[in-house]
Amino acid sequence: MWWADSVVRMISRRGVLLAAGLSLLPSRASAAPSIVKPLPATDFVVHGTNAETRWEALRGTGSLTPVSKFFVRNHTSTPLLDATSWRLRIHGSGVSRPLSLSVRDLRALPSCSVEAVIECAGNGRSFFTSQQGQAVAGTPWRLGGIGNARWRGVPLGLLLRLAGLRAGAVDVLPAGLDADYVTGGVNLGRVRRPLPVAKALDDVLVAYEMNGADLPPDHGFPARLVVPGWAGIASIKWLGSIEVSTSPLHSPWDTQYYRLLGPAHPPEGTPVTEQVAKSAFELAWGATVPAGRHVLTGRAWAPGGVRRVEVSTDGRTWRRATLVSRGGWTRWQLPWQAAPGEHVLRVRADDQPDESPYNTQGYLFGAVVRHPVTVV
Known part of the structure; x- marks a missing residue:
């Protein structure tokens, strides 16, 4: 598209769009509690590393969920990242011009905003047991594992085109910069989950603002994905890299977790993608x-x-x-x-x-x- 070529020329003139072969600069993170922001009992129910919003706390708040009342879903702990050294790396066999972008680079690109909910895939999980008498595993959310915000950022489709998206690309794999997730003595690495290129080009945003201000630490600072309509696991926080591939990509978060398993599903399960009403x-x-x-x-x-x-x-x-x-x-x-x-x-x-x-x-x-x- 003409605008993609123009943006490439603009960034090249500024000398900040880096060529292929550059590695991701490390983002420094200091020790942090599981969740940074205050969690008053009037607003939240705490589930280990997660905080569920109390529905009565939303009354009178309008359409957008205040950041102070927005639920938090963490696999480990909220990292405190240094925005000056942060880079977003876009790489892989599915692109011809790998990129390494700073916060300044990202904010210099054409942006847009979208109002969208982010909802945990397990939101409402406790009702399988309390209403339907069925045993399930996982955090016992009622319905407070959700929040609605206005997000501003750069369309992922624009970034992929700037990186020279190849015609044969099929998957993208965004990865976060939070600590490695270790369970049962096994290190599964950083949280990451593939998206099909078709969805990535549709309405996915690399967001750096939430409700008109910089993303707070608990919600993905300095940048995160926002994947409208899909379960929250797709909206990777603390985004550090996006691999683009001409062959299918996988991670434990689409093979081991976030699959529908049970008598109504095939033995290998069905991947969780879109949310439900x-x-x-x-x-x-x-x-x-x-x-x-x-x-x-x-x-x-x-x-x-x-x-x-x-x-x-x-x-x-x-x-x-x-x-x-x-x-x-x-x-x-x-x-x-x-x-x-x-x-x-x-x-x-x-x-x-x-x-x-x-x-x-x-x-x-x-x-x-x-x-x-x-x-x-």
Whole structure:
């Protein structure tokens, strides 16, 4: 494309686009706790190295999740990286002009912004057990392993074209700069997971801003991928390199983890890619509320967007909620005359089912969640 050639010439004139053969400069990281930002109990439930957002903490926050309330999914610990020495290396058999880009180089390129949710593949995992009576492995998220932000950065497709994407390229393998992940005495290396080139060229962003400011450490500083519609594992944080290959690429995060395994799947499993539709109330789990008139609020989301939201407060009938705003997710509201007693509230986005297909790792729970509430 003409703009890609122009950008290559512009970078060459500045003398900062490096040629093939240069190695990735090491990014210095100092020791850090698992998560850097404060995790007040009013906003988060902590699961080991992860922090789940409490849904009641989102009420009144608008469409974008404040960084202070955005969930954190870490395999190890948040690294503290030095932006002055950071480089993003794009290399491999699938490109003809390998690149090594600094933060300054990245920010000098044409940019765009997108509002998109990032959601853990295991979001809702606990409901496989509590609602469906099925044993699953992994972090017991309810529905707070998700956040919505406005991300700014450079389209990955632009970077691949600047690197001379070859016609035969099939996969890209982004890798993070967090510490190696060791489990069961086996070192699996840094977190990395392949993406097909078709998706990489579609809507994937190499982001350096979140909600109008530099990425915070816990959310990928100085740069991360944002892969709209796909499970969060695809949106690699603390991005350090992207291998582009003319043959399929793999890592433990697509062969050992993030595969759907179980009786409904082939023995080798099915890779986790797109997320599924979900919906939630902005209410504490097991909330106690006074009798009388309330306005129920919440959010619903799906890879292709949400057309309608319906709420049931009596376990039998459904009422259509008013959609308040659309974007990365859809905010909704519905009036409710609450009578004293025990209630189970339900909300569904479009055609969410009553049961989610089982898999042993508890990925992609997409059934309607039964939310308990006591009215006094």
